[in-house]
Amino acid sequence: LKELARLREEARRAATEAEPEPEAPAIRSQTVHDPSSRRSTSHPGGSPAPTMPPDAPLPKLIVGARLALTDSPVEWLALPTDLAAWSRLSRLLSLGKRRASKGDCHLTRADLAEWGAGLILIALPPDPLRGDPALADIAAIARRFPGNAFLGAAPRYDGRDQARFDRLAALAQSTGLAMVAVGDVLMHRAARRPLADVLTCLRIGCTIDTIGLRRLANGERRLKSGAEMARLFHRYPAPLRRSVEIADRCAFRLDELRHQYPHEDRDGEPAQDRLARLSHEGLRWRYPEGPPPKIVARVEKELRLIAEMGYAPYFLTVHDIVAFARSREILCQGRGSAANSVVCYLLGITEVPPESITLIFERFISKERGEPPDIDVDFEHERREEVIQHIYDHYGRHRAGLTATVIHFRSRAAIREVGKVMGLSGDVLARLSGQIWGWSSAAPSEDRVRDAGLDPADRRVMLALRLIGEIIGFPRHLSQHVGGFVITEGRLDEVCPIENAAMEGRTVIEWDKDDIDALGLLKVDVLGLGMLTCIRKAFGLLQDHRGLSLTLANVPPEDPSVYDMLCRADAVGVFQVESRAQLNFLPRMRPRKFYDLVCEVAIVRPGPIQGGMVHPFINRRQGREKVEDLGPAMMEVLGRTYGVPLFQEQAMQIAVVAAGFSPAEADRLRRSLATFKRMGAIGAFRDRFISGMLARG
Structure with a gap:
């Protein structure tokens, strides 16, 4: 959907930039004989259908796959008609991908025959004018799935299409298959042809000068209107009409997919009862002398919402x-x-005592937001693989898989890859990519090109720059998420295909975090942290040499010598406070307790720095500036930070206390603050926030 939205925006720009073309000639209505259907049909003549407005709704999406078999030259378009067929197609793809290394899929005719039920299967044989069309392979699938198998007819635009269609129509009669028109589309606009050739070069590892016959012969493998397809198939209208009938039969929609999370019942104990029991056991474990009433009430509130x-x-x-x-x-x-x-604290998932921080549960789970919670857990990076393999072993690889990450072309990668295809030398590409700063997503300007020693007016350089600009933002390859697992009660490979990762022992689903968020799939993040490995090794050294048995829970707190070291900025190698900015700020902050370090880490960030919060915080902390009394309610929120908001939780609390927001509204405000540069949605809260504060004085 994101890609379609991008294409629609391109179409809008193209519509405003393109010059009007002369109206295409009308085709006379005529009666033709269609050997593939043994019927005579009137050809729909007249003017081409009007084009879809750029702001029209997205068309119906037909999902499917093109299957290239290892034991047959015939390729097949596989289109699921319903949810059950999608599940079989997903399992079929998972089967082929699990047999092969990353990026490949090995399927056979037997696999297709076993898993093809419910799929519309359109055969794409080799060119019947040039060799054996493998009729036996096509006929076998046709017998296996009567009524669901078709023979695809795609134009090649080489001047022999009508003869090719005649031959395919004869093959359709001999195999008992109905012929259907297909576009064999590679791009949405003909102007993308040069970029398609570049992608071909990248795939096969050659330059544009050596691509040879693998270059597209023309720009016709693009999306076409119904009128254009009618011209191409004017002697065979039935296959064209049949393509619409097949599209109508493909009723499956991705929003039909439902995630069934593992029940996690144990010994007949329902999950909710088990969670409540473990939480109450955690109260006794965490608070051996009895939990505070506020914590008990909070636990019950969280359990009710969960x-x-x-x-x-x-x-x-x-x-x-x-x-x-x-x-x-x-x-x-x-x-x-x-x-x-x-609840996370009582289950042992987190180690921060609730009374030491300001809790806002709605940031974690919100009924109004309707999004699943996201629990990130860091493990020792040297032993995280043990945890990952445990998840695979416990749930099975058919029920658990790592989330994918789609790597897109950015400026530097686009310059390197496209430049190599266009024949630019390595030293030139190094100079040109060296002109790019950071995570840029823009093509290099003419000044940058001149600085790299190239002539922007050179034809090859101009074409390379245009293609670099076009390929930026394209998917480059599929990688694996740093640790996000999707786990299901049923078969995950019936929800989405699973493939082998490049790393041995890992399997990955084909969807990224945005995809699973859109479908409401829960993700468990199993992350690696090197500092936990260092701490574990330090614990081992203390045990071996000093006989001290320490854990994360019983490390002596608030050691003055540690804070003395930090005040001297002696923090190289200390997690979170070893950057140059942190080392510069530590002597000014002069931390003497753990919460001071929390503020230290929070304040050395772009938001507080750009918001002018650093100097007021330091001046008030060191007594050079008076802390303004904002009233009991506001000082409960901002008192520990001297009246200066540093945390997103404080922004949420201010919205609730001072502006009358509900916790769910405050969480939406927090999310808009976090994404205002990209989404620009914070303005929607301005009037509500100001009017709420004025109403409360």
């Missing part, structure tokens, strides 16, 4: 993974918004 949203199995999955790690003495630590949950 039950209402049906997220108990998710919490139990993370709990079980953490329990496995601890049983193997693998250090782990939950982080992120999960720290706002008392």
Whole structure:
């Protein structure tokens, strides 16, 4: 959908930039004989159909796959007609991908015959004018799936299409298959042909000068209107009409997919009851002298919301993974918004006591937001693979897989890849890519090109620059997420295809985090952190040499000598505070307790720096500036940071306390603050925020 939206924007720009073309000549209505259907049909003549307005709704999406078999020259278009057919297609693709290395898929005729039920199968044989069209292979599938197998007819635009269609129509009669018109499309506009050739060069590893006959002969393998297809198939209207009938039969939509999370019931105990039991056991474990009433009330509130949203199995999955790690003495630590949950603390997922921070559970789970929670857990990076393999072993590779990440072309990669295809030398490409700063997503300007020693007016350079600009943003390859697992109760390979990762022992689904978010799939993040490995090794050294048995929970807090070291900026190699900016700020901050370090890490960020919060915070902390009394409610929110908001949680609390936002509204405000540069949605809250504050004085 994101790609279609991008293409629609291109179409809008093209419509405004293109000059009007002369009207195409009308085709006379005529009666023709169609050997593929044994019927005589009136050809629909007249003017071409009007083009779709650029702002029209997206067309119906027909999902499917093009299958290249290892034991047959015939390729097949496989289009699922319903959810069950999609599940079989997904399992078929997973089967072929699991047999092969990353990026390949090995399927046979037997596989297609076994898993093809419910699929529309359109045969794409070799050119019947040039060799054997493998009739036996086509006929075998036709007998296996009567009524669902068709013979595809695609124009090649070489002056022999009508003879080719005649031959395919004869083959259709001999095999008993109906012929259907297909476009064999590679691009949405003919102007993309040079870029398509570049992608071919990248795929096969050659330059544009040596691509030879693998270059596209023309720009006709593009999306065409119904009128254009009618011209091409004017002697065979039935195959064209049949393509519409097939499209109507393909009723499956991706939003039919439903994620069934593992139940996580144990010994007949429902997940919610088990979660409540473990939480109450955690109260006794975390608070041996009795929990504060505020914490007890908070636990019950969280458990009620978790039950209402049906997220108990998710919490139990993370709990079980953490329990496995601890049983193997693998250090782990939950982080992120999960720290706002008392239940996570009681389950041992996080280690930060709730009373030491300001909890806003709605940042973690919000009924109004309707999004699944996201619990990130860090494990020792040297032993994280043990945890990953445990997940595969426990749930099975047919039920668990790592999320994918789509790597896109950015400026430097586009310059290197396209420049290599265009025959530019390595030293020139190095100079040109060296002109790009950071994570740029723009083609180099003419000044940058001159600085690299190239002539922007050179024809080859001009073409290379244009293609670089076009390929930026294109998907480059599929990688694996740093640790996001999708786990299902049923077969995950019936929801989406699973393939082997480049790393041995890993399997990955084909969808990225945006895809699974759109479909509401829950993701468990199993991340690696090198500092946890260092801490574990330090614990081992202390045990071996000093007889001290330490864990993350019983490390002596607030050691003055540690803070003395930090005040001297002696923090090279210390996690979170070793950057140049942090080393510069530590002597000014002069931390003397752990919360000071929390503020230290939070304030050395673009938001507080650009928002002018650094100097007021330091001046008030050091007594050079008076802390303004904002009233009891606001000082409860901002008192620990001297009246200066540093954290997103404080922004949410201010919205609730001062502007009357609900917790869910405050969370939406927080999300808009986090994405305002990209989404620009924060303005929608301005009037509501100001009017709410004025109403409360």
